Amino acid sequence: MSxxxxxxxxxxxxxxxxxxxxxxxxxVTAGSGFSMPTSGSGDATFYLIGPSVAIKKxxxxxxxxxxxxxxxxxxxxxxxxxxxxxxxxxxxxxxxAGAPDRLSFMLHPSRVPVSEPNxxxxxxxxxxxxxxxxxxxxxxxxxxxxxxxPPLNHTVKAAHGVAWxxxxxxxxxxxxxxxxxxxxxxEPRVIQQVASDACHLRIKASRTAKGVLxxxxxxxxxxGNAVPDGTVVSFTSVDSNGKTTVDAPIKKGIARAELPVSGxxxxxxxxxxxxxxxITVGGRS
Amino acid sequence: MKHRRLLLSAALIFAVLCAVAGRIRVLAxxxxxxxxxxxxxxAPRSIEELTGRNVTRDYAYAWRDLALALNRNQKGxxxxxxxxxxxxxxxxxxxxxxxxxxxTQYVDHGHKVKAFFYSIDGSxxxxxxxxxxxxxxxxGDKVVHQENGTQTYLVLMTxxxxxxxxxxxxALNNASDF
Numbered sequence: 001m002s003x004x005x006x007x008x009x010x011x012x013x014x015x016x017x018x019x020x021x022x023x024x025x026x027x028v029t030a031g032s033g034f035s036m037p038t039s040g041s042g043d044a045t046f047y048l049i050g051p052s053v054a055i056k057k058x059x060x061x062x063x064x065x066x067x068x069x070x071x072x073x074x075x076x077x078x079x080x081x082x083x084x085x086x087x088x089x090x091x092x093x094x095x096x097a098g099a100p101d102r103l104s105f106m107l108h109p110s111r112v113p114v115s116e117p118n119x120x121x122x123x124x125x126x127x128x129x130x131x132x133x134x135x136x137x138x139x140x141x142x143x144x145x146x147x148x149x150p151p152l153n154h155t156v157k158a159a160h161g162v163a164w165x166x167x168x169x170x171x172x173x174x175x176x177x178x179x180x181x182x183x184x185x186x187e188p189r190v191i192q193q194v195a196s197d198a199c200h201l202r203i204k205a206s207r208t209a210k211g212v213l214x215x216x217x218x219x220x221x222x223x224g225n226a227v228p229d230g231t232v233v234s235f236t237s238v239d240s241n242g243k244t245t246v247d248a249p250i251k252k253g254i255a256r257a258e259l260p261v262s263g264x265x266x267x268x269x270x271x272x273x274x275x276x277x278x279i280t281v282g283g284r285s
Numbered sequence: 286m287k288h289r290r291l292l293l294s295a296a297l298i299f300a301v302l303c304a305v306a307g308r309i310r311v312l313a314x315x316x317x318x319x320x321x322x323x324x325x326x327x328a329p330r331s332i333e334e335l336t337g338r339n340v341t342r343d344y345a346y347a348w349r350d351l352a353l354a355l356n357r358n359q360k361g362x363x364x365x366x367x368x369x370x371x372x373x374x375x376x377x378x379x380x381x382x383x384x385x386x387x388x389t390q391y392v393d394h395g396h397k398v399k400a401f402f403y404s405i406d407g408s409x410x411x412x413x414x415x416x417x418x419x420x421x422x423x424x425g426d427k428v429v430h431q432e433n434g435t436q437t438y439l440v441l442m443t444x445x446x447x448x449x450x451x452x453x454x455x456a457l458n459n460a461s462d463f
Contacts, residue, residue: 027458047429049389049422051455052374054381056424074374077456079422079430090430094458108406121405125441131370133439133453160411160439162402164329 022065024080024093030130031098033069038062038082045083050095051076075132097132103140105180105187112169113196114223120191123164124180133161138182145177146170158182169193171223195225201276203235203269208258212237212281214267215256226253231271239265319395320345322412330403332410337400340410340442343449344398348416351375352391358383368443368450387429392419398440410449412440 040061048055052074072095081090104125112119126134140163144152156163179188199222205214219227233255236245246257269276322341324332347366354362360376394417402411419433441453
């Protein structure tokens with residue numbers, strides 16, 4: 001028998017207490033309490049240190065150390081330590097997130113023109129009921145509910161707790177609801193789709209006492225949505241006196257302006273980068 | 286002669302003050318842990334150079350503040366670089382530590398950080414951090430637990446007005462899929 005073994009046997013026979021070792025489970029699901037057996041006798045101090053807790057309590061050796069469910073709600077690394085009067089023994093374990101139960105959903109932008117490719121993007125973070133990021137793969141459904149027509153669905157596998165998607169805006173203006181869903185949790189967000197640039201811009205002219213009154217047909221985008229009132233339309237006339245441009249806002253869907261015209265003039269129309277038709281009028285001499 | 290002496294003294298004092306101020310700046314810089322960011326495989330949005338620099342800087346500040354806050358049990362030190370769940374969780378731990386007479390010491394040997402997710406709208410970035418940190422948990426002066434090694438953290442950072450905040454930081458057991 002070695003000297004070390006003899007010393008150890010002597011100490012055991014003499015009743016000297018050693019700090020009992022703790023054996024927590026290697027992995028615990030958040031919010032699940034558990035117990036750890038201890039050996040020996042007498043009192044010891046138990047410590048549980050985790051991302052959001054630091055607990056110190058006296059325990060009786062030989063009895064189980066109970067860890068409450070509320071003490072392991074945050075995912076991450078924990079230290080369980082048991083200290084007697086002269087030494088400590090500690091172990092580490094990990095708490096992992098439970099099943100998906102909550103979502104944090106960001107949808108961008110809040111206003112978007114219709115029929116724009118990749119114009120809408122959404123990011124959803126998947127949490128368990130204690131707001132721990134769920135790292136196990138889960139499926140997030142993004143449902144797009146339009147004012148008319150059937151809802152559209154995009155299903156995305158969340159990686160490392162995050163699911164994201166990108167989609168075009170739909171052709172109709174108005175509010176569009178996007179609902180992110182994982183298991184029983186869902187988060188709705190609403191974005192406003194607005195008409196895009198004017199399309200097929202057309203003008204007609206009629207003579208007035210002062211010149212020529214030019215007005216557009218109802219101004220719509222390429223999907224048939226009315227371009228909002230206030231959008232500026234530019235009318236340009238070129239006659240023998242030169243070039244005149246008048247900017248006019250759309251009112252009740254139509255933009256109109258009176259242009260002073262001398263002799264024959266060419267009148268054109270534009271809104272933003274969109275050109276409309278061109279007409280020729282004969283003015284007063 | 287008297288004027289020359291005064292000028293010489295003033296110059297000497299000025300030089301000493303400059304040296305002290307410079308030293309303070311150096312010490313402050315030395316107080317920051319070493320953070321190396323790799324964003325080569327970030328998606329779906331690419332990272333701008335300035336953003337990468339800012340994230341690296343602010344993540345280093347966050348670890349410096351966390352180490353100080355957990356050692357001194359001052360949760361106010363989390364205000365500058367933590368927000369959301371990360372801030373709430375550490376604040377709870379600090380309150381518990383203070384009640385129980387515990388504190389945690391970090392000796393930070395650096396972080397190898399890989400940025401792998403940056404949302405399209407730029408509102409969130411996920412990082413995986415291989416941190417070399419020595420940890421000591423003390424009850425008064427008694428060491429309750431100590432460890433030294435590499436720990437993997439999954440980190441979520443979000444931008445604020447002038448800096449990036451740590452919103453979530455979670456130690457991982459198995460980081461093989463990153």
